[in-house]
Amino acid sequence: MNKKKSFTLASITLSAGLLLAACNSSTTGGNTSVTGKDGKLDTSKFPIMVSSNKAPIKGGTLNYGLISDTPFQGTLSEEFESGAPDQEVLQFVEESIFSTNKNYEITNDGACTFTIGSDNKSITIKVKDGVKWSDGQPLTADDIIFPYEVMGSKDYNGVRYGDNTITQDIVGMAAYHAGKAKTISGLQKIDDKTVKISFNHVNPGLLTGIWSYAMPKHYFKGVPISKMATSDQVRKKPIGFGPFEVSKIVPGESVEFTANPNYYKGKPLLNKVILKVVNPQVVVKSLQNGDIDIAEFPSSSYKGNENPKNYKYIARLNYAYSYIGFKLGHWDAKNNVAVADPNSPMANKSLRQALGYALDMKTISQKFYQGLSFPANSIIPSFFSRYHDDNIKGYTFDPEKAKKLLDAAGYKDIDKDGYREDPKGHKLVLNFAGMSGSKVAEPLAQYYIQAWKAIGIHVQLLDGRLQEFNTFYDRVGDTGKDDPKINIYAGSWLTGTDPDPSGLYSKTSLFNFPRFVNNENEKLLQEGISAKAMDPNYRKQVYDQWQQLMFDQAPVIPTLYQYQVYGVNNRVTGYTADTASLWWYKVGVTSDKPATANN
Structure with a gap:
């Protein structure tokens, strides 16, 4: 399964705390729902x-929040970044x-065209004329x-290899990855602008899951692969062939972009974009003051701000949970x-x-x-309407x-202190890791803890506090180092546009943070990308079985699906919440000064 906020087709990355960053403690009473009786957003x-x-x-100049x-983090490369803020x-x-x-399937309207081989086991990619990197060098087959x-x-030392089954299936990739071959035999450079990629198997997700980013080979000349993630090319001066180029970075805080004079689709409407980090607690004021023109809007801040004067709301159902x-x-x-630990306190599925x-x-x-989110029943979100199983009841x-489940499994309150001991009669105290991010991150974490206390399970907040985003995922296992103190955690995923969930739940995926190991899981994940799964009806049957398996085994409990809402200043034109049709070179402003709540 893939995640990105804009045009990323083949990589899974971490969501920037969508759940915890979208809460507001002022919303403790009443309800201003923006959904109809069917639970869908009122468009x-x-x-x-x-x-x-x-x-x-x-x-x-447009100001982006x-x-x-x-x-x-500032890991500014699609091949190395792992968090939504960097993306x-x-x-x-x-x-x-x-x-x-x-439908988020690739088309020929971008920088490259493609053709699929008659056996559905190869793709030929051709770079269009005039496509250049922002330093003026042409985009070439070598860069693909x-x-x-x-x-x-x-x-x-990044996370991209293990999260994409299509990349792993390239002919010769396994031998290259193991260090047994110096080249990848399935990558054929036909000429300076044309590449043919051959695969071992047919994969029904090819049109939605192929890696869709180039990398400027000339720009990384002399940089060892092991040091690329920390190189100046990634951290200080990344280049691309998009509509803007980086002119200034204040690490972790802001980035100034100027129009890319070499952009292949023509001069962008904007001369400059200034991106700055804005705390979710002040986003409303920042929009009202005109300090920012575009920002993802915390849904919990909607109450009391239903009818803004100087900005509009746009939204879509997010491919997230x-x-x-x-x-x-x-x-x-x-x-x-991933390796299962049979003695883990969480090993009992009951x-x-x-x-x-x-x-x-x-x-x-x-x-x-x-109402800008709604209860989730499955870890294939309803965004994937073809494959989402409405019949799964969910938790x-x-x-x-x-x-009753705890009683039957042997969890009893032996010492009558209000908390259950484990089936062996030992004290059971579980550590819960949550992310900071808003005024109600703490109250929400405390809600979980109190809800679990109500059924007799003693859960405490890890280290007595919430973790900031980067620390949280480091400890959960983003770097491969699982903190043994963590038993339970609250996260969220932007899945991207490919329904294949292998990159999140296969035992070979680093992003399988629960470290779930199950033979039936592996079998169904492979069936879901098999040649037979080219038939969407068959693939639907496989993913229905997989969703039921994951409901039964409960390595994770899906909690909410989300609508992605943006606040957009009245002076902005051409901006859309639909990533399939967002082209930044078409985004402009109708005046030099942003509209404010007072003008």
């Missing part, structure tokens, strides 16, 4: 694109080599091949595989299921999120059922 309140009767001016309570920075610089249609050589190398995860094992970095039934996500979605609020 009359939230269109998908801003419109204006005024023409955009020539040039101008990156909403976060923590600095962005928000990259969207102005690194553009996909392909465009996509409304280079990211595969980087990600597949045994010296690569939040979840509660359970640590079942650890990552074996030597063999790049305990995991009970913790899921203890949570009232319907009430949370209404009181904290104003609906049922504390009595939770108690």
Whole structure:
């Protein structure tokens, strides 16, 4: 399964705390729902694109708010970044080599065209004339091949190789990755602008899951792959062939972009974009004051701000979900595989299921999120309407059922202190890791803890506090080092546009943070990308079985699906929440000064 906020088709990255960054403690009473009885967003309140009767001016500067309570990491390369904040920075610089249609399938309208082989086991990619990197060098076939050589190398220290089954399936990639071959035999450079990629197997996700970014080989000349992630080319002066180029970086805080004079689609409407980190607690004021023109809007701040004067709301159903995860094992970095720990406190699935039934996500979605999220029943989000299984009941609020599950599994309150001991009669105290990010991050974490206390399970906050975004994922296992103190954690994923969930739940994926190991899971994940799965009906059957398996086994409990809402200043034109049709060179402003709440 893939994640990106804009045009990323083939990589999974971490969401920037969508759940915890979207809460507001002022929303503790009442409800201003923006959804209808069917639970769907009222699109009359939230269109998908801003419109204006005024023409955009020539040039101008747009201020973009990156909403976060923590600095962005600054790993500014699609091949190495692993968090949504860095990807928000990259969207102005690194553009996909392909465009996509409304179904998020690649098309020939971008920087490259493609043809699929008659056997569905190869793709030929051709770079269009006039496509140049921002330093003026042409985009070449070598730049299409280079990211595969980087990600597949045994010296690569990023997360992209293990999260994409299509990349791993390239002919010769396994031997190259193991250090047994110096080149990848399935990558054929036909000429300076044309590459043919051959695969071992047919994969139904080729049009939505192929790696879709080039990497400037000339720019990284002399930089060892093992040192690329920390190089100046990634950290200080990344280049791309997108509509803007980086002119200034204040690490972790802001980035100034200027129009790329070499952009292949023509001069952008804007001369400059200034991106700055904005704390979610001040985003409303920042929009009202005109300090920022565009920002993802915390849904919990909607109440009391339903009718803004100087900005509009746009929104879409996000390809995302939040979840509660359970640590079942650890990552074996030597063999790049998850290993189950049978003695893990979370190994008993009845305990995991009970913790899921203890949570009232319907009430949370209404009181904290104003209806801009709704309870999740499956870890294939409803965004994937073809493959999402509505028949999965999900972990609906049922504390009595939770108690019965615990009783039957042998969790008893032996010493009558209000908390259950484990089936062996030992004290059971579980550590919960949550992210900071808003005024209600703490109250929400405390809600989980109290809900679990109500069924007799003693859960405490890890280290007595919430973790900031980067620290949280380091400890959960983003670097392959699982903190043994963590038993339960709350996270969220932007899945991207490919329904294949292998990159999050296969035992060979680093992003399988629960370290879930299950033979049936592996079998179904492979069936979902098999040649037979070219038939969408068959693939649907496989993913229905997989969703049921994950519901039964409960390595994670999906909690909420989300609508992605943006606040956009009245002077902005051409901006859309639909990533399939967002082209930054078409975004402009109708005046030099932003509209404010007072003018």
